[in-house]
Amino acid sequence: MFQAPETTSARAEIPHVVIVGGGFAGLWAARGLARAAVRITLIDRGNHHLFQPLLYQVATAGLSAPDIAAPLRHILRRQRNVEVRMATVAAIEPGDKRLRLADGETLGFDYLLLATGATHAYFGNDAWAAHAPGLKTLDDALFLRRRLLTAFERAEAEVDPGQRAAWLDFAIVGGGPTGVELAGTLAEIARHTLRDEFRHIEPATARVRLIEAGPRVLPSFPERLSERARRQLERLGVEVLTDAPVTGIDAEGCRLGERLVPARTVVWAAGVAASPLARTLGVPLDRAGRVPVQPDLSVAAHPGIFVAGDLATVAQEDGRTVPGVAPAAKQMGRHVALTIRARLDGRRGKPFRYRDFGNLATIGRGAAVVDFGRLKFSGMLAWWFWLVAHVFFLIGFRNRLTVLLNWTWAYWTWQRGARIILGGGDDKR
Amino acid sequence: MFQAPETTSARAEIPHVVIVGGGFAGLWAARGLARAAVRITLIDRGNHHLFQPLLYQVATAGLSAPDIAAPLRHILRRQRNVEVRMATVAAIEPGDKRLRLADGETLGFDYLLLATGATHAYFGNDAWAAHAPGLKTLDDALFLRRRLLTAFERAEAEVDPGQRAAWLDFAIVGGGPTGVELAGTLAEIARHTLRDEFRHIEPATARVRLIEAGPRVLPSFPERLSERARRQLERLGVEVLTDAPVTGIDAEGCRLGERLVPARTVVWAAGVAASPLARTLGVPLDRAGRVPVQPDLSVAAHPGIFVAGDLATVAQEDGRTVPGVAPAAKQMGRHVALTIRARLDGRRGKPFRYRDFGNLATIGRGAAVVDFGRLKFSGMLAWWFWLVAHVFFLIGFRNRLTVLLNWTWAYWTWQRGARIILGGGDDKR
Structure with missing residues (x-):
C-alpha cells in the first residue's frame, strides 16, 4: 500500500506531501493542507503530538504524560487526505525525491517538510549525558521525574x-x-x-542551584524581566549562578573551572542541537546543525523540500533569527502549507514573516514574566496569564479539563498528582 | 539512623514493626497501628500504593499511571509512628529477627508483616514470558499498553x-x-x-480471543454469571475459548495441543505465583509458593512474623481458602494490626475471619457481573455498580476526580485518554 507514487497511476496524479515530525510545525502544516488536492503522509517516531511547553510539568510530577499529549491519528482522523505513520526516518535522498525508513522501506514524495525539531546537545561533551539528562520527550520527562523523586528517597535512607x-x-x-x-x-x-513526609531529612533543606553561563537568566527577555525572574527564583529558594559556564559534569556535581558546585542530581537545560536527520539532506548546516532555508522556508538546492520549526534557521528582516518557540513552529508549518498550495496553483509562495505575539515564561507558583513589547509585567498576574494561555493552547478538550483539574488541586493543596516513580530498571545510580 | 533496635536504647523500648509491601494488606496494617505504641517501617520497592483493580485500565489506555497510584509517604505523612522506605528486601532472617535489604543493610524487627503479594507465573514455561507479558505493576501496564497500541500501528504499515x-x-x-x-x-x-483513524486497516476486524483452560470464564463466580459474562463478551466482539489449556506460546500465537490459535500479540492473565521473598522464610510453602499461616495470620514456626494478602494461604472454616482479592487483603492487614496490638497488651489475637461482601467483575462498557450471595445481577446495572464502587475505594480525592472525569469523557466519546506510547527502547518486535 506504500508504493512509490509512480507505480500507482491513479495515485500518481495527486501530489504526495510527506511531513516528517508531528510537532507543532508538522501538525500545523498537515492541517493547513486539509483542503489541498494532495495526499499527505505524516511520519513520526512516536504515536503522539506533544505539547512541549508543559513537558517540565511531567518531569516535576505535576502532570501525567497523557495530559499533555494526544495521538496524532486521533487529531487528524477526520482529515481524509492524511495518513499517519509511526516510523523512524533513516535518511532523506533529495535527488531521488524519496526517503528511507529505518526498516528499509522507501517512500517517494513530491513535497517534503522536515520538521523533526531539536534534541539536547552537550557541545561535544557526551560524557556529561549520563550525569545530566535533558528534557525533550515524554520518556525524558519520566526519566527525570524518577531521578528527582528518587534523590529524596536516597537521602532519607542515607x-x-x-x-x-x-x-x-x-x-x-x-x-x-x-x-x-x-x-x-x-x-x-x-x-x-x-513537607511532613520524611522522617530523617528535611526536604526544605535541599539546595537547588540554577547555573547559567551568560550574565542573566531568560536571556531572550528584556533585562528588567530577567532581573525580576531572578528575584522571583530566589524568593522560591533557588540559588541563581550567572556568568558561570560549566566546564565539566561528573558524579560529584558541576565544575566551573576550578570551582565545584556539588550536586548529586543534575539536569541539563542548556543546549539543543538540530535533529541529526538534517545531515542527510546534503546541504550546509549552521553551527547548531540547523538548516538555513530560503525566505519561503524551502531548501535552496531542493525547492520541493521545506524545513520548519526548531530544525530551520530563518533570518528575519532585522537580521535576527526566528526563535525556537512553539508559536514560531506553528506559523512556519502553516506557511509551508500555504506555499505548497500556491505552487500547486502555479503561483510562487510568499516569504515567511514571523509574527511575535510576545514571550512568556513561568518560574513557579505565582511567579512568571510576560513580555508583549510595550507591555511587560511579572508576578502573580503574569502567572495567571501564563496559565490561561497554556490551557487554551493545549490540544483536546479532555486534556484541558484534566490539566485544569490537576492545577486547581495543586494550587489549593500544594500537592503534585503524578509523584509516581515509573521504570528505573536501567538507572542504577 | 537505621540501626537495629537493640543498639539504640531509647528506641529499643518501643517495639519495631516492619511491614514489607505497600499494597492493600501492608497499607491497611500500617493504618491499623496508627495508635499503637510501636514504631513502624513500611518498605516497598516502589514509592507508591497501587490501586490494582484498575491496573487493566492503564494497560488499555483508559487511565494514566498516576490516576491509580499515590505516594505511600503522602498517604501516611500524618501518621508519625511510620517511616516509609523505598528499598528492595533481599531476604528474611527469621531466627535473628531481622531482614536484609538488597543494598546489604540489615534491619531488625520485633514484628514482621510480609505482604509482597504475587507476580505472574508461567507454570515453569518461562520462555512464554517474552511472547505473553503479564500485568502486575504500573511498568507492566505501560509495557502492555505499548504492545497493544503498537500492534495496530504495525498492521497499518504492513x-x-x-x-x-x-x-x-x-x-x-x-x-x-x-x-x-x-x-x-x-x-x-x-x-x-x-474508528476512522487508520487508512489501510479496519481496526474493527481485529480478532480478540480469550483463552481459558477451564470450562468457563470467571470461575470464582456462580455458573449463571459466568454464562452471562461469556455472552456479554461475545456481544462486545470477543471470541471466548473454554476448555482450552494452552500448551505453548510463541511468536505465531498460542498452541492448544495440535491446534494453533494465531496471535501476534498475547497477554498473560492466567497464573500468579507468590512473591519469591517467601522462600527465604524457611517454612513450607504451598504449590503456588504462598505461605500457609495460623488462624491469626502468623507463621507457625515464628510467632512474630505475619503474612497477609496474596502471599498468604488462609484456610476458612468451610475449608476454602480466602480469595486473592483486594478486600481480603485489606481485612488481613487490619487483622494483623489488631493481633499485634492484642499481643502488646498481653492478650492473644483472635482468629482471622474473612467477611465476603460480594464479588464484582467488569467486562466492558455497560457490561459487568455482581454476586452478592443471594443478590446476583449483570449488565448495565452491574456495570454502574462496579463503577461507583471502584471510584469510591480509590485512594485520594484527586484520583477520584480525575478518574471520574476520564470515565465520563470516555463514556460520551468512546475515546480513551491515555493512548500514548511510552518507552519501548527494549521491545524490538
Whole structure:
C-alpha cells in the first residue's frame, strides 16, 4: 500500500506531501493542507503530538504524560487526505525525491517538510549525558521525574550526613525558560510538596542551584524581566549562578573551572542541537546543525523540500533569527502549507514573516514574566496569564479539563498528582 | 539512623514493626497501628500504593499511571509512628529477627508483616514470558499498553495482507477477572475507539480471543454469571475459548495441543505465583509458593512474623481458602494490626475471619457481573455498580476526580485518554 507514487497511476496524479515530525510545525502544516488536492503522509517516531511547553510539568510530577499529549491519528482522523505513520526516518535522498525508513522501506514524495525539531546537545561533551539528562520527550520527562523523586528517597535512607546532604544538592544547567521552570518547581517541591513526609531529612533543606553561563537568566527577555525572574527564583529558594559556564559534569556535581558546585542530581537545560536527520539532506548546516532555508522556508538546492520549526534557521528582516518557540513552529508549518498550495496553483509562495505575539515564561507558583513589547509585567498576574494561555493552547478538550483539574488541586493543596516513580530498571545510580 | 533496635536504647523500648509491601494488606496494617505504641517501617520497592483493580485500565489506555497510584509517604505523612522506605528486601532472617535489604543493610524487627503479594507465573514455561507479558505493576501496564497500541500501528504499515491480519490477532490467556476485563476493553478499542483513524486497516476486524483452560470464564463466580459474562463478551466482539489449556506460546500465537490459535500479540492473565521473598522464610510453602499461616495470620514456626494478602494461604472454616482479592487483603492487614496490638497488651489475637461482601467483575462498557450471595445481577446495572464502587475505594480525592472525569469523557466519546506510547527502547518486535 506504500508504493512509490509512480507505480500507482491513479495515485500518481495527486501530489504526495510527506511531513516528517508531528510537532507543532508538522501538525500545523498537515492541517493547513486539509483542503489541498494532495495526499499527505505524516511520519513520526512516536504515536503522539506533544505539547512541549508543559513537558517540565511531567518531569516535576505535576502532570501525567497523557495530559499533555494526544495521538496524532486521533487529531487528524477526520482529515481524509492524511495518513499517519509511526516510523523512524533513516535518511532523506533529495535527488531521488524519496526517503528511507529505518526498516528499509522507501517512500517517494513530491513535497517534503522536515520538521523533526531539536534534541539536547552537550557541545561535544557526551560524557556529561549520563550525569545530566535533558528534557525533550515524554520518556525524558519520566526519566527525570524518577531521578528527582528518587534523590529524596536516597537521602532519607542515607546514614552518613555528608552523603545525605549530597542527595539533596540539585543543579539545573541552563537559565533559559526550561531551566527556570525546572528550578522554580523543584524548589517548590522541596519546600512545600514533600513537607511532613520524611522522617530523617528535611526536604526544605535541599539546595537547588540554577547555573547559567551568560550574565542573566531568560536571556531572550528584556533585562528588567530577567532581573525580576531572578528575584522571583530566589524568593522560591533557588540559588541563581550567572556568568558561570560549566566546564565539566561528573558524579560529584558541576565544575566551573576550578570551582565545584556539588550536586548529586543534575539536569541539563542548556543546549539543543538540530535533529541529526538534517545531515542527510546534503546541504550546509549552521553551527547548531540547523538548516538555513530560503525566505519561503524551502531548501535552496531542493525547492520541493521545506524545513520548519526548531530544525530551520530563518533570518528575519532585522537580521535576527526566528526563535525556537512553539508559536514560531506553528506559523512556519502553516506557511509551508500555504506555499505548497500556491505552487500547486502555479503561483510562487510568499516569504515567511514571523509574527511575535510576545514571550512568556513561568518560574513557579505565582511567579512568571510576560513580555508583549510595550507591555511587560511579572508576578502573580503574569502567572495567571501564563496559565490561561497554556490551557487554551493545549490540544483536546479532555486534556484541558484534566490539566485544569490537576492545577486547581495543586494550587489549593500544594500537592503534585503524578509523584509516581515509573521504570528505573536501567538507572542504577 | 537505621540501626537495629537493640543498639539504640531509647528506641529499643518501643517495639519495631516492619511491614514489607505497600499494597492493600501492608497499607491497611500500617493504618491499623496508627495508635499503637510501636514504631513502624513500611518498605516497598516502589514509592507508591497501587490501586490494582484498575491496573487493566492503564494497560488499555483508559487511565494514566498516576490516576491509580499515590505516594505511600503522602498517604501516611500524618501518621508519625511510620517511616516509609523505598528499598528492595533481599531476604528474611527469621531466627535473628531481622531482614536484609538488597543494598546489604540489615534491619531488625520485633514484628514482621510480609505482604509482597504475587507476580505472574508461567507454570515453569518461562520462555512464554517474552511472547505473553503479564500485568502486575504500573511498568507492566505501560509495557502492555505499548504492545497493544503498537500492534495496530504495525498492521497499518504492513504491505503483506497475511502479516497485516496477523498484527490484528490478539489473544488473552486466562479467563479470570483480569483476562475478561482486558479482552472486553480491547474489543471495544478495536471496534470503537480507533474508528476512522487508520487508512489501510479496519481496526474493527481485529480478532480478540480469550483463552481459558477451564470450562468457563470467571470461575470464582456462580455458573449463571459466568454464562452471562461469556455472552456479554461475545456481544462486545470477543471470541471466548473454554476448555482450552494452552500448551505453548510463541511468536505465531498460542498452541492448544495440535491446534494453533494465531496471535501476534498475547497477554498473560492466567497464573500468579507468590512473591519469591517467601522462600527465604524457611517454612513450607504451598504449590503456588504462598505461605500457609495460623488462624491469626502468623507463621507457625515464628510467632512474630505475619503474612497477609496474596502471599498468604488462609484456610476458612468451610475449608476454602480466602480469595486473592483486594478486600481480603485489606481485612488481613487490619487483622494483623489488631493481633499485634492484642499481643502488646498481653492478650492473644483472635482468629482471622474473612467477611465476603460480594464479588464484582467488569467486562466492558455497560457490561459487568455482581454476586452478592443471594443478590446476583449483570449488565448495565452491574456495570454502574462496579463503577461507583471502584471510584469510591480509590485512594485520594484527586484520583477520584480525575478518574471520574476520564470515565465520563470516555463514556460520551468512546475515546480513551491515555493512548500514548511510552518507552519501548527494549521491545524490538
